[in-house]
Amino acid sequence: MTVxxxxxxxxxxxxxxxxxxxxxxxxxxxxxxxxxPSATASGASVEADSDAKQAxxxxxxxxxxxxxxxxxxxxxxxxxxxxxxxxQSAEMxxxxxxxxxxxxxALDLVHAKPDSWVxxxxxxxxxxxxxxxxxxxxxxxxxxxxxxxxxxRNLGFDFDQVDPAxxxxxxxxxxxxxxxxxxxxxxxxxVSKAADAGSIDPGLITALGAQANSVPFTAxxxxxxxxxxxxxxxxxxxxxxxxxxxxxxxxxxxxSAAQKPPSDQVVEAPxxxxxxxx
Numbered sequence: 001m002t003v004x005x006x007x008x009x010x011x012x013x014x015x016x017x018x019x020x021x022x023x024x025x026x027x028x029x030x031x032x033x034x035x036x037p038s039a040t041a042s043g044a045s046v047e048a049d050s051d052a053k054q055a056x057x058x059x060x061x062x063x064x065x066x067x068x069x070x071x072x073x074x075x076x077x078x079x080x081x082x083x084x085x086x087x088q089s090a091e092m093x094x095x096x097x098x099x100x101x102x103x104x105x106a107l108d109l110v111h112a113k114p115d116s117w118v119x120x121x122x123x124x125x126x127x128x129x130x131x132x133x134x135x136x137x138x139x140x141x142x143x144x145x146x147x148x149x150x151x152x153r154n155l156g157f158d159f160d161q162v163d164p165a166x167x168x169x170x171x172x173x174x175x176x177x178x179x180x181x182x183x184x185x186x187x188x189x190x191v192s193k194a195a196d197a198g199s200i201d202p203g204l205i206t207a208l209g210a211q212a213n214s215v216p217f218t219a220x221x222x223x224x225x226x227x228x229x230x231x232x233x234x235x236x237x238x239x240x241x242x243x244x245x246x247x248x249x250x251x252x253x254x255x256s257a258a259q260k261p262p263s264d265q266v267v268e269a270p271x272x273x274x275x276x277x278x
Contacts, residue, residue, distance in 0.1 A: 052177040052185055056219060059227035060171055066162035067255050072199055074245040081109075083162050087257035088113035090157050092164065102126040110141070111157040112260050117141040118155060119261075120273065132272025141261035142269035153198065154277045165247040166197025167230055175214060183221040188214045189232070199247055204234070211235040226252055 062068070066085025071078065081092035089112040097104030106121040119141045122130055127137070136142060149156040157164075173194040177187030192212040195202045205212045220229040232245040 049177060052179045052187070053171075053174055055179070055221065055225065056171040056174060056177060056185060056227075059219070059221050059225055060163075060168040062224075062226045062252050063163045063168060063249070065253070066159070067253050068249050069251045069255055070164060071248045072165055072246070079164065081164070082251070082255040082258070083164075084255045084257050085159065085162055088159060089258035090159075090162070091258040097124070099123065103130075107154075108141075109155070109157070110258050110261060112258055113159060114146065115260070116144040116146065116149065116155070116157065117261050117266060118144060118269070118273070130276070132270065132275065135270045136273040136276070138267065141266045142273060143266055144269050145274075148269075148274050152277060155274075163198070165199040165230075166194065167199075167227055167247060167249075169194045169197040170199070170217075170230065170232075171219075171227075174217075180218075183223070183225075185219045185221075187217060189217050191215050191232075199232075199245060208235060 066083050069080075069082045071080040073079075076098060077094070077096045079092055079094045081090065083090045089110075091111065092107075092109045094105070094107040094109070096107075101124050103122065103124045103126040105123075106119075108119040110117045119139070120136055121139070122133055122137055127133060144155060170189055170191075173190045173192075175188050175190045177185055180186050190213045191197075191200055191208070192205050194200055195205055208215075215235060216233045218229075218231045219227060222228045226249070228249055230247045234245065
């Protein structure tokens with residue numbers, strides 16, 4: 001097996017691509033249930049499309065305040081953390097793959113404007129083949145050069161777009177939606193119009209082709225109309241199978257400032273680390 005540099009959109013690709021930890025991110029297609037979610041069997045009334053879509057659009061407004069916890073999961077990978085706009089800080093913990101995989105990754109990111117740090121751990125039989133592993137697999141946080149990570153979907157963080165999953169972009173791309181119960185919705189999303197969403201790998205959109213225009217989803221809102229869960233069910237491509245992609249939000253207004261790593265646990269990031277994520 002050849003281990004190459006990890007491509008941009010690592011987190012999204014990992015969540016959406018089965019077996020990514022066994023090789024490298026490819027942006028390949030995935031499969032899953034292809035049927036569109038239907039109204040609840042209990043006979044809950046169906047809300048008019050325009051009202052349902054507006055409810056979804058409204059549900060993401062609180063995210064822009066940048067004070068919440070989040071979790072993304074799928075394909076055996078997770079990304080979770082918190083955003084705290086009042087302190088201009090955020091943190092994310094990414095886990096891709098299992099210890100038994102050829103290549104697994106743990107990525108801990110801390111952003112406290114104007115600084116960022118990452119602690120990276122590559123494990124598995126193929127980890128030794130990753131170029132420069134001995135220089136960045138140190139068990140310490142590595143201080144990142146902002147000029148090297150600006151616009152990087154893996155290492156950077158944009159405090160002007162504080163939701164790592166990009167749920168606002170996704171709800172804006174809803175093509176059909178109906179209310180299925182108290183605070184629950186179902187419908188379809190044109191993910192080809194949501195390439196900027198952090199939970200969607202652009203390579204997946206290409207792989208889906210026309211199917212990208214109608215990806216089934218369900219959503220749940222809390223009692224204040226705020227989004228608490230968004231689940232995408234990716235249509236099948238190439239005969240592969242994959243789990244659903246699930247994004248959850250919690251603790252609106254109650255997140256805390258990210259903790260900067262202690263100075264004795266910090267080193268400067270070497271060029272090999274940036275090369276890994278180019």
